[in-house]
Amino acid sequence: MAFLDVRGVSKRFGGLMALNNVDMSVEKGEIFGLMGANGAGKTTLFSVIAGHVAPTTGEVHFNGRRITGLSPSRICRAGICRTFQIVRPFAGLSVEENVRVAAIYGSGRGRSGASRDTLVNEALEAVGLTRQRAGLAGGLTLSGQKRLEIARALATGADLVMLDEVMAGLNPTEIGEMLETLAELRRSRGITFVIVEHVIGALMTLSDRILVLHHGERIAFGTPEEIGRNKHVEEVYFG
Amino acid sequence: MKALDIIFGLALAIGGLLVPLSGDAYLMGLVFQLAMWIALAQSWSMLSSTTGYLSLGHAVFYGIGAYVCVLLTGVVPFGVALAAGAAASAVFAGLIGLPVLRVQGPYFVILTYGLAELVRNVVMRIESALGSFGRMIFMVPSFEVLVWCMVALGILATLGAAAVRHSALGAGLAAIRENEVAAETVGVPVARLKLLAFVASATIPGAVGGLALLRTGYFEPAQAFDPVISFTIVTMALVGGTETVRGPVLGALGFTLLSEALWSSLPQLYMIVLGLTLIAFILFVPRGLSGLADRALGRG
Numbered sequence: 001m002a003f004l005d006v007r008g009v010s011k012r013f014g015g016l017m018a019l020n021n022v023d024m025s026v027e028k029g030e031i032f033g034l035m036g037a038n039g040a041g042k043t044t045l046f047s048v049i050a051g052h053v054a055p056t057t058g059e060v061h062f063n064g065r066r067i068t069g070l071s072p073s074r075i076c077r078a079g080i081c082r083t084f085q086i087v088r089p090f091a092g093l094s095v096e097e098n099v100r101v102a103a104i105y106g107s108g109r110g111r112s113g114a115s116r117d118t119l120v121n122e123a124l125e126a127v128g129l130t131r132q133r134a135g136l137a138g139g140l141t142l143s144g145q146k147r148l149e150i151a152r153a154l155a156t157g158a159d160l161v162m163l164d165e166v167m168a169g170l171n172p173t174e175i176g177e178m179l180e181t182l183a184e185l186r187r188s189r190g191i192t193f194v195i196v197e198h199v200i201g202a203l204m205t206l207s208d209r210i211l212v213l214h215h216g217e218r219i220a221f222g223t224p225e226e227i228g229r230n231k232h233v234e235e236v237y238f239g
Numbered sequence: 240m241k242a243l244d245i246i247f248g249l250a251l252a253i254g255g256l257l258v259p260l261s262g263d264a265y266l267m268g269l270v271f272q273l274a275m276w277i278a279l280a281q282s283w284s285m286l287s288s289t290t291g292y293l294s295l296g297h298a299v300f301y302g303i304g305a306y307v308c309v310l311l312t313g314v315v316p317f318g319v320a321l322a323a324g325a326a327a328s329a330v331f332a333g334l335i336g337l338p339v340l341r342v343q344g345p346y347f348v349i350l351t352y353g354l355a356e357l358v359r360n361v362v363m364r365i366e367s368a369l370g371s372f373g374r375m376i377f378m379v380p381s382f383e384v385l386v387w388c389m390v391a392l393g394i395l396a397t398l399g400a401a402a403v404r405h406s407a408l409g410a411g412l413a414a415i416r417e418n419e420v421a422a423e424t425v426g427v428p429v430a431r432l433k434l435l436a437f438v439a440s441a442t443i444p445g446a447v448g449g450l451a452l453l454r455t456g457y458f459e460p461a462q463a464f465d466p467v468i469s470f471t472i473v474t475m476a477l478v479g480g481t482e483t484v485r486g487p488v489l490g491a492l493g494f495t496l497l498s499e500a501l502w503s504s505l506p507q508l509y510m511i512v513l514g515l516t517l518i519a520f521i522l523f524v525p526r527g528l529s530g531l532a533d534r535a536l537g538r539g
Contacts, residue, residue, distance in 0.1 A: 050424065076426035084424075090417035101414040104407045105426035156425050 001064060003028040003192060004049070004080075004160055009058030011044055011216075018044040019055070020216045026160070031186060031193045033207030035200070035227070037237065041216040042196045043085060046162050049194075050082040051075040062160070079107045081158035083149035085165045085196075091138030098137045098148055099123050099155045106156020123155035126181055142169050147178075154185070160192045167199045175202055182206060204228065212237075243536070244485050248397065251488070255390035259383035267386050271454065273495045274386075274393035278447050279468075280476045280487035281396035285403050286440035287473075288481035289412035290433060292340065295348045296355030297444055297472050300328040302464035304445030306362060309458040312376045321388070321449040328445025329438050336434040343419075352469065359464030366460055373459040380453065389450050396443045401484045403439065412436055467510075474513055478520045480527025489528040 002025035011019040019041045026032045034042045047053035049060055051072040059068045067075050081102075090098045103111075103119045111119065124130045127147035132140065137148055146166050153161045163182075167175050179202055185191050197203040203210065204224040212220040212227060214236045220227055227233055258270045279297065287293045304324030311320040335354065342350050366372070379385075403409050411432045414422035423429045452458055471494070479490020494513070501509045520527060 052420075052424075071428075072423045073426050073428045076424060081426075082424060084421070088418045088421035088424075090414050090421065092417050093413060097410070097413070101410050101422070101427065102425035104410055105428070107426065109426065152421075152425050 001061060002026060003063060004194070005061040006045070006049065007059045007061070009045070009048055009055045009060065011041075011048060011053060012056045017216050019048065019213075021058070022213070022216070022218050024211055024218075026192060026194060028159075028192055029186065029190050030208040031182070031195060031206050033203045033210035033224075034194060034196045034213065035203060035210055035233075035237075036213035039215070040213040042213055043164060044216075045213070046082050046164055046194075046196065049075075050080060050162065073105070076156055076158070077105075077107050077109065079157075079159040080162065081106065081153040081156045081160075082162040083146075083153050083164055083166060085168070087142070087145040087149055089137040089140070089145050089148055091136065093137055094134055095129055095137050095140065095148060095151075096120065096124065096133040099133075099151050102152040102155040103157070106158065108155070108157025111157075119155050119157060123151040126154055126185060127151045128177070128181075143171075143174055146170065150181075154191075158191070160194065162194045162196075164196050165198060166195075167197055167202050175199060178202075179206055244483075247485075248488070252390065252394050255393070256387065259386045262383075264382070267382060269495070269499060271382075271386050271389050272498075273491060274389040275447055275451060276471070276475055276491035276495055277393040277488055278389070278396040278443050279472045280479065280491050281393070281400040281484075282440045282443045282447075283472045283476050284440075284481065284484075284487050285400050286433075286436045288476065288486070289403060289409060289416065290436060291416035292343070292433065292437075293348050293473065294351045294440070295469050295473060296351030296353075297440075298464050298466055298468035299351075299355035299358050300332065300441040300444035301448035301451070301468055302355075302359065302362070302460070303328045303331055304448030305452040305458060305463040306448075306460070307445070308449030308452050309374050309376055312453070313378060317380055317453065321446045324449035325442050325445035328448075329442040332438045332441035333434065336437040337430065340430070340433045340437060352466070355464065355466065355469060359460060359466075362460040362464065373457060376453070376456050376458070379456055382454070385450055385454050389447070392443055392447055392450070397484060397488065399439065399443070400487070403436070404484060408432060408435065471513070474517045478516055478527055480529030482526060483529045485532070486527050486529040489532065493528060 004026040006022060006024040009019055009022045022045060036042050044053060048055045051070050055068065059066060062078060062080060067078060099120050103116045108119050124133055127150050129147055129151055132144065140148060150166060167178055170178060182193060195203065207224055209222065210224055210227045211218060212233050220230045220233045255270050255274055258266050283294060283297050307324040307327040308320045311323055339350055411427045414427050415429055415433060419429055448463065475490035475494050476487050478493065480486030498509055501512065524531060
């Protein structure tokens with residue numbers, strides 16, 4: 001069984017089929033891209049995996065364990081953490097406090113004080129927020145708050161991190177830095193990433209494999225080269 | 240500031256514990272009131288200042304404690320009756336907590352108020368059905384003992400509030416206050432922590448209600464569950480400041496002294512002044528007396 005195994009997941013919102021029988025297998029240590037136009041179901045799929053939305057049918061398995069129906073906090077403690085496309089900082093707390101809560105309660109909980117500090121420091125360092133750590137999270141720029149989302153997810157000690165459009169709103173230099181950061185985190189810590197991104201160039205560069213969703217259905221799957229050559233994807237994506 | 244807080248707190252605690260030795264009834268009454276409001280406002284802050292879930296119904300825990308205590312006085316030693324009052328409040332909070340804490344913002348405020356009124360009316364009906372219009376209790380311990388107990392509760396509540404704030408629990412509750420969905424996402428067991436804070440904030444008020452009842456020697460449900468108790472707790476905590484452990488102490492101190500000054504000369508003004516002060520502080524001093532103290536001492 002794959003590290004993350006999504007089997008036949010469907011989600012119906014009233015008359016809308018947001019996800020229709022979607023399968024997805026993510027291997028340990030890979031960077032897995034999710035592609036699709038607005039409304040394709042990418043964020044819904046994230047929400048199903050992270051436990052924020054219960055699937056109408058289907059199951060999610062992680063690390064050999066069924067996680068469908070668990071609360072988001074339990075899924076986080078099992079080792080999966082997501083970020084939000086629309087950032088949700090703890091605005092009134094300092095940047096460091098934001099990250100520390102994640103280290104206290106995430107899957108890295110139960111660590112000693114010193115190794116918890118390490119988790120916090122590494123997470124801040126990875127996204128380049130070390131210098132702003134004492135400032136209020138609400139005072140960060142949008143780019144800073146996007147990076148804080150990632151730092152928090154990392155500080156939970158998650159083995160699988162799901163990033164929802166963390167590049168949107170960043171300038172090309174910042175995107176370049178972010179790509180390096182993610183590649184480095186995979187190398188050094190063996191973190192598995194699932195990435196939703198509108199910045200297609202970034203997705204193509206970073207991902208080992210890409211799944212394309214369209215109107216909640218899986219329409220293509222393969223390496224970035226295969227996806228790039230796929231005529232069907234080209235049609236629905238670029239018109 | 241921290242060292243100053245500790246010295247200030249120690250001075251208050253020691254002063255409070257020494258006053259009964261003086262035998263001065265007026266001073267003891269004042270200390271009893273002050274310690275009572277500190278205990279109540281600190282308890283309230285364990286839930287409401289940390290999570291931002293503002294309870295407007297804390298009188299219910301005070302009232303339940305008083306009721307249990309009046310039923311048990313004479314049957315068991317008074318210390319056991321007080322503990323039973325505290326336990327009953329805690330159990331009640333545990334039972335209603337899960338559904339009540341699903342409601343947020345102004346709805347939570349209204350719900351807690353409504354629940355407290357509901358319980359008050361239920362107890363009033365039970366009592367009148369039993370043909371009881373107020374119960375007298377005899378064999379209460381000496382006033383000195385009651386003052387010591389109340390001061391002990393004030394100290395306990397303050398230490399408890401400090402412990403909550405500076406623990407992992409406090410970090411989780413702060414995250415809940417700032418963004419509940421994000422807190423849940425980074426692993427904070429939101430429902431469980433909120434319930435824990437709710438039960439913690441209900442327990443000491445139960446014992447406080449019991450003690451206050453033993454002091455008056457008379458139980459009357461409309462009085463024991465008086466919503467003005469809830470309003471006063473919220474006002475003291477907000478005026479004192481919700482960001483620090485020192486806030487509720489300053490708020491209780493300010494209002495207890497103010498009410499002493501007004502009761503003797505202009506008792507009808509007390510509620511008006513309470514209301515005006517609350518409005519003024521919310522508009523102009525959002526960080527409360529505690530924030531003013533920081534500024535006066537040149538920090539923050």
